[in-house]
Amino acid sequence: MKKTTVRRGLLLAALGCALGTAAIAAPVQATPALSVAPAASTVRQARYDLGDQAFTPPAALGYKGRSELAGTVYYPARLGTGRHPVVLMQHGHWETCADAGAQDRHAAAQKARDRALERGDKAEAARQEALMEKAAAALWAWPCARGTAPIPSSTGYDYLGRALAARGFVVVSVGTNGINATDSGQADTVYRARAALIEHHLRLWQQLSASGGGPLRTALTDARDGSPVRADFRDRLDLGRVGLLGHSMGGGGVMQEIADPHRADLPAGIGIKAAFALAPTATWDGEPVTKTPFAVMWGTCDAVNTGEFFERNRAATRVPLFKYTLTGGNHDFFNRQWSPSSGQVAARDDAAPGGRPGTCRTQFLDRDTPQRDDAALSEEQQRRITGDRVTAFFQRFLQGRTDRMPYLTGERPFPGEPKDAVTTSVAGQGK
Numbered sequence: 001m002k003k004t005t006v007r008r009g010l011l012l013a014a015l016g017c018a019l020g021t022a023a024i025a026a027p028v029q030a031t032p033a034l035s036v037a038p039a040a041s042t043v044r045q046a047r048y049d050l051g052d053q054a055f056t057p058p059a060a061l062g063y064k065g066r067s068e069l070a071g072t073v074y075y076p077a078r079l080g081t082g083r084h085p086v087v088l089m090q091h092g093h094w095e096t097c098a099d100a101g102a103q104d105r106h107a108a109a110q111k112a113r114d115r116a117l118e119r120g121d122k123a124e125a126a127r128q129e130a131l132m133e134k135a136a137a138a139l140w141a142w143p144c145a146r147g148t149a150p151i152p153s154s155t156g157y158d159y160l161g162r163a164l165a166a167r168g169f170v171v172v173s174v175g176t177n178g179i180n181a182t183d184s185g186q187a188d189t190v191y192r193a194r195a196a197l198i199e200h201h202l203r204l205w206q207q208l209s210a211s212g213g214g215p216l217r218t219a220l221t222d223a224r225d226g227s228p229v230r231a232d233f234r235d236r237l238d239l240g241r242v243g244l245l246g247h248s249m250g251g252g253g254v255m256q257e258i259a260d261p262h263r264a265d266l267p268a269g270i271g272i273k274a275a276f277a278l279a280p281t282a283t284w285d286g287e288p289v290t291k292t293p294f295a296v297m298w299g300t301c302d303a304v305n306t307g308e309f310f311e312r313n314r315a316a317t318r319v320p321l322f323k324y325t326l327t328g329g330n331h332d333f334f335n336r337q338w339s340p341s342s343g344q345v346a347a348r349d350d351a352a353p354g355g356r357p358g359t360c361r362t363q364f365l366d367r368d369t370p371q372r373d374d375a376a377l378s379e380e381q382q383r384r385i386t387g388d389r390v391t392a393f394f395q396r397f398l399q400g401r402t403d404r405m406p407y408l409t410g411e412r413p414f415p416g417e418p419k420d421a422v423t424t425s426v427a428g429q430g431k
Helices: 100-118 122-139 153-165 177-182 188-211 249-258 260-265 309-313 379-399 402-409
Strands: 043-049 070-076 084-090 170-174 237-247 272-278 294-299 321-326 359-361 373-375 422-427
Touching: 043 153, 070 153, 084 153, 084 188, 084 249, 084 379, 100 122, 153 170, 153 237, 153 379, 170 188, 177 188, 188 237, 188 249, 237 249, 237 379, 249 260, 249 272, 249 294, 272 379, 294 309, 294 379, 309 321, 309 422, 321 379, 379 402, 402 422
Parallel strands: 084 170, 084 237, 237 272, 272 294, 294 321
Antiparallel strands: 043 070, 070 170, 321 422, 359 373
């Protein structure tokens, strides 16, 4: 499939005793209340990059391509003496290189092609298509051309990383630009490669936590000035309490990782206890996800997918499942780098405009519900709704905070949330 035609994915309280709380370290600092943004002084941010093509998926997966081993880390400013649960995030399918000139050339050629098609000039349309392909190749290259910065999609969930770190989590948001540049749409092998990348990063952090060694020992640098990170992560991470979060095809990779048939594939000492998928995409069938609590969130104006994992698994699940439908939410606003306010190359609003200002056209509703115009959520509104539920979800399932369950089930509203902005569906032991 040509990259010019790919739209990132054508691209998608009963448990309290079982989870246990005795082994959970007390918070090392005051925990912010729901919907309260963390103070900058409570959170530190670091980065690591082991190479643009440092990761090669196992040959048995059938995926041919290499990717970076890079991540952005959010962690409590005071790690204290306890062990912190870990949340690993993975972004979805998106352009890889911030080449503004290529973006402009692509847009100009696309307009010219459309004009040529309108007047029936097939030769000119083909010429413009070739120019589009050339520009797209620059936007989807990996590694990027000399002097062109990568699009840092992994930093687009910084609002989630900081909120979770302020509540006692260590959060790692990993890059998948190399996979995006070499994938072929939504083949099963792409999701398997994404899941393998998740496991590889978890192994790196397991090494660092166990002994202070491994490839990350000297790789962590402070995001502010590039200086070496002084924090000591030895015996400060609880890899038995891992949460995963994925967006779009990253959400599909996360769901692949927690599918029932793959639970036994995790390295010893790593336990994935919960997963949150933002507008996840996927194409495979027959792999149930019924043993790991998960939540799915999507928006009614999402032009990419429906987040159907909830429906696939609700009947057979043995654990709590949640689905959050955002009225007027879209696909791109979950990631700040992909949203128009960032000014980033390729940033856009994927929602189809409605018939009135401030509205968007609904997509992928059930067959009995006609399309309609919904009041569009702003970037800030969509991310606040997301942040509330993501933090409450991982507090519940990684920290044993049973007081968060009424918020997750919709019994109690989150403070300051637009009325009727979210429809909540619950299955399994979350009822």
